[in-house]
Amino acid sequence: MPRGPRQQSESGFYHVVLRGNGKQLLFEDDDDRLRFLELLSEKTEGDGIAIIAWCLMSNHVHLLLDDPDSRLSHAMHALGTAYARTFNEKSGHVGAVFQGRFRSIPVTSNRQLLQAVRYIHENPAKAGIASVDGYRWSSYGDYLRGSGITDTRRVLSMIGGREGFLGFCADGRFGFYYPRVSKRVPDEDAARAAAFALDGMEPQQIKELPKSRRDAALRALRAAGITVKQIERLTGIGHNTISRITM
Numbered sequence: 155m156p157r158g159p160r161q162q163s164e165s166g167f168y169h170v171v172l173r174g175n176g177k178q179l180l181f182e183d184d185d186d187r188l189r190f191l192e193l194l195s196e197k198t199e200g201d202g203i204a205i206i207a208w209c210l211m212s213n214h215v216h217l218l219l220d221d222p223d224s225r226l227s228h229a230m231h232a233l234g235t236a237y238a239r240t241f242n243e244k245s246g247h248v249g250a251v252f253q254g255r256f257r258s259i260p261v262t263s264n265r266q267l268l269q270a271v272r273y274i275h276e277n278p279a280k281a282g283i284a285s286v287d288g289y290r291w292s293s294y295g296d297y298l299r300g301s302g303i304t305d306t307r308r309v310l311s312m313i314g315g316r317e318g319f320l321g322f323c324a325d326g327r328f329g330f331y332y333p334r335v336s337k338r339v340p341d342e343d344a345a346r347a348a349a350f351a352l353d354g355m356e357p358q359q360i361k362e363l364p365k366s367r368r369d370a371a372l373r374a375l376r377a378a379g380i381t382v383k384q385i386e387r388l389t390g391i392g393h394n395t396i397s398r399i400t401m
Contacts, residue, residue, distance in 0.1 A: 163260030
């Protein structure tokens with residue numbers, strides 16, 4: 155089945171995820187990471203794209219980008235091609251380095267923009283690799299020091315500058331965020347995906363809602379890629395009811 159067109163962001167902001175082909179490592183050492191960042195800066199700047207946040211993990215990369223001229227696909231293709239050539243020449247690897255085409259999640263509000271920034275910086279801590287402030291390979295340090303490849307101006311203007319940045323990172327008022335990067339939400343991510351789809355409402359509360367609001371909430375969960383079985387587990391609503399409303 156042919157892949158559908160990318161969903162366009164009216165704001166121009168995208169949360170982009172690049173994954174290693176077959177979950178392979180994208181970086182063998184710090185020289186690889188530095189080369190990737192160099193190419194990222196070069197290819198995005200060439201297409202008029204600003205880097206709002208980034209984090210390099212072992213087999214995937216998170217980027218938050220501002221693409222006012224709709225040049226995202228061109229820039230990411232150029233980045234992937236250039237880095238794959240460098241990586242393969244150095245490592246002796248043969249074949250694709252990145253998994254298919256990149257995933258892009260449109261950012262639809264300032265709230266989601268802030269959620270995405272915090273989510274991206276929290277990746278190393280959630281993976282048990284390092285603390286947020288102890289991880290070298292993210293834009294967290296750029297926000298604190300004002301250096302690096304990151305355009306921090308928009309986000310800092312929204313949260314009170316660098317003085318407000320540390321408080322923002324610890325502040326829960328921007329709610330849950332879940333970037334859907336696959337057609338189906340994995341079981342271990344279902345609760346977080348549901349909280350994001352429901353804007354923080356507990357899934358168990360759905361069955362207490364008036365029928366019209368209950369049905370709308372169930373449809374929102376299905377639209378977020380959460381399966382009927384997962385919704386049944388999270389909400390306590392019967393399988394047949396969920397299927398009837400959402401299918």
